[in-house]
Amino acid sequence: MSKQTKYIFVTGGVLSSLGKGIAAASIGTLLKNSGLKVSILKADPYINVDPGTMSPLEHGEVFVTDDGAETDLDLGHYERFLDESLSQNNNFTTGRVYSTVIEKERRGDYLGKTIQVIPHIVGEIVERIKRAGEGKDILIVEIGGTVGDIEGLPFLEAIRALRAEVGRKNGMFIHLTLIPYIKVAGELKTKPTQHSVGELRRIGISPDMIICRSEMPLNRELKDKIALSCGVEKNCVIESVDSASIYQIPLAFLKQDILTPIAEILELGELKPDMSVWDSLVKRIIAPTEATTIAFVGKYIDLKESYKSLTESIIHAGANLDARVNLKWVDSEKVDSENVDEILKDVDGVLVAGGFGERGVSGKILAIKYAREHDLPYLGICLGMQLALIEFARNVLKIEDANSVEFNKECKNPIIYLIDSFIDAHGKEQIRTHKSPLGGTMRLGAYECEIKPKTLLAQIYNNAKSVKERHRHRFEANPKYKPDYEKAGLIISGESKGLVEAIELKGHKFFIGVQCHPEFTSRLTKPNPTILGFISACIKNAK
Missing domain, CATH: 3.40.50.300 (P-loop containing nucleotide triphosphate hydrolases)
Structure with a gap:
């Protein structure tokens, strides 16, 4: 019994x-x-x-x-x-x-x-x-x-x-x-x-x-x-x-x-x-010895509960690094080419969070461009990774019509496309997906990511060969453009059965984009390595 x-x-x-x-x-x-x-x-x-x-x-x-x-x-x-x-x-x-x-x-x-x-x-x-x-x-x-x-x-x-x-x-x-x-x-x-x-x-x-x-x-x-x-x-x-x-x-x-x-x-x-x-750890949250300021770029900044796990994961990283992380909330809808320099000039790092829809995307892309060009630590999560790929394709690879099919279904260079397209083109790949009630295919839950050796991602994950993180998204990075990216210095550092899981910029202080949501696995006593690595880079930048 x-x-x-x-x-x-x-x-x-x-x-x-x-x-x-x-x-x-x-x-x-x-x-x-x-x-x-x-x-x-x-x-x-x-x-x-x-x-x-x-x-x-x-x-x-x-x-x-x-x-x-x-x-x-x-x-x-x-x-x-x-x-x-x-x-x-x-x-x-x-x-x-x-x-x-x-x-x-x-x-x-x-x-x-x-x-x-x-x-x-x-x-x-x-x-x-x-x-x-x-x-x-x-x-x-x-x-x-x-x-x-x-x-x-x-x-x-x-x-x-x-x-x-x-x-x-x-x-x-x-x-x-x-x-x-x-x-x-x-x-x-x-x-x-x-x-x-x-x-x-x-x-x-x-x-x-x-x-x-x-x-x-x-x-x-x-x-x-x-x-x-x-x-x-x-x-x-x-x-x-x-x-x-x-x-x-x-x-x-x-x-x-x-x-x-x-x-x-x-x-x-x-x-x-x-x-x-x-x-x-609580003592370090209340009275830390270090401090850093990061720009949190999103479109739901008036409703911070939308980013609850992410803001908590930043607190976890700060506590473990004995630092207060000050968040400068940046409404991506209010960022334009005229004010982006003024908005981001006093921050130690830029974070672009996940999200759905086209609203506020242009402001996020401008923030990513600023971080890339000013050697400012950058972390892009889910949509934040996808937009980093689009920004790089437009401004470095000079693919002017580079876009996501989420924002333009007819775009000629779909840097980001629906996961259905990937499965159709790679039928042999066993990708676990869920059908949402609204009819779309989604990747939901934990997936394994194979990490490329000798990359920043490998370094922050203690040279692990693979790691499991959680996902919630419908759109994927198009692997067709991988050779062009890597030739220009943007490394695909994490993959899952052919799907792009993580990217990073060669020679940059810290520039990482991840398709997963690392914040979901962060704990006070065990901060997520990606978030921890990013906050650590921001603290170094502050000094």
């Missing part, structure tokens, strides 16, 4: 965006560093099947796992905090649950019964939670949204039923809520928390622990009031105060002895996490 997985269910109250994901990941980090096998699941009540076709303006970043799942950005936080690679089992939505139940009904799996929210929808949610927890000591389950949301009711019923099934020693409820500060009155108010917990109790869930998000620390009297009114033990009221860095949260929780009540409720014995390495 397999060992019973223990569950920690995390819900949110009052309003969204309070940081349930960070709180869940922080608890997971402490438990993992205590020697337990831990995983995390995000259950999203929205009806979309996944965030893959949702606008960045609507949902922020789409995080991609090794197995090609397009998931909620909270999974990125989970991976970065836990240093674990998660899968499509670690994130699901209402849309996915209903799709599965309807498919089962159409196949006759329910033997013609009437399909209802209880037991069928709730039962499917419970099964998915159990599947994610297999083989783990503890599974942390974060329920998206806020208590009181109509779409969240089946999820709350599912965790209530699962806790009843496994018993108190195998399941606990943590509720994260806002303690607002009313400036005029000069007071922190607990009433919204009391209402939120009341709503939970109405549906049969009594929290075992309350985590309080607030702008300032809570005094003992206030914590005792929350404990009394919400029916939890006094040591089960934990504060989560605004911090300079999200990576301080596990340390703040540890300081408040959060693991003692968790260990008591779940009968885990004494827990003593080793957070020494984490602590030293």
Whole structure:
């Protein structure tokens, strides 16, 4: 008989965006560093099947796992905090649950019964939670949204039923809520928390622990009031105060002895996490000795959540290099030939991030040209690599109509073309692809990249022969132009079964473009080598 997985269910109250994901990941980090096998699941009540076709303006970043799942950005936080690679089992939505139940009904799996929210929808949610927890000591389950949301009711019923099934020693409820500060009155108010917990109790869930998000620390009297009114033990009221860095949260929780009540409720014995390495890295985030400034060139700079993994990976690299990386956000739509010199004259490096569509492309190409001509460290990610190829083709190889079929389907020199064209021309190559719901072919998930020896890429990956990184894109670099590039000094330093994975400029301080998204595999304790190499070059350039 397999060992019973223990569950920690995390819900949110009052309003969204309070940081349930960070709180869940922080608890997971402490438990993992205590020697337990831990995983995390995000259950999203929205009806979309996944965030893959949702606008960045609507949902922020789409995080991609090794197995090609397009998931909620909270999974990125989970991976970065836990240093674990998660899968499509670690994130699901209402849309996915209903799709599965309807498919089962159409196949006759329910033997013609009437399909209802209880037991069928709730039962499917419970099964998915159990599947994610297999083989783990503890599974942390974060329920998206806020208590009181109509779409969240089946999820709350599912965790209530699962806790009843496994018993108190195998399941606990943590509720994260806002303690607002009313400036005029000069007071922190607990009433919204009391209402939120009341709503939970109405549906049969009594929290075992309350985590309080607030702008300032809570005094003992206030914590005792929350404990009394919400029916939890006094040591089960934990504060989560605004911090300079999200990576301080596990340390703040540890300081408040959060693991003692968790260990008591779940009968885990004494827990003593080793957070020494984490602590030293956090100190470097807060008070580093070096500094550098990079231009972050993109078109979603007003919505920085769209680049969440990338900005976090830059923080990881900075912490490991003991440097503060200042980001100069550059709206690529506002860059032109008249102002590019002025915009980039005071930076130590240029980063062009991934993206879709033609908007802002001309500004990105101008920034790439500036970095190439001024020997400024450059990193191009996904579209950033493709545009570096287009810029080089136009300005060095003098191919005037060089373009991507994404921007001009009829271009005579398609430097970048659809992956379908590559597969058609190289039928023998086994390229794993996914069909998106919108009909396009995509490369999603982890792919192996063979690294050319004696290149900058080989150097930053410690002379590894190959490496796996994650992808999310539809367009590929056309290998037809490879001889022309290499003859002119642009090296193809990484390939995957004939597909161009990485490029670099010979004789340049640091000029790399990668087709993958290296930010998806970066962790605080293990920064991604590509990002680390780029930030290191920027620090040297600053000196």
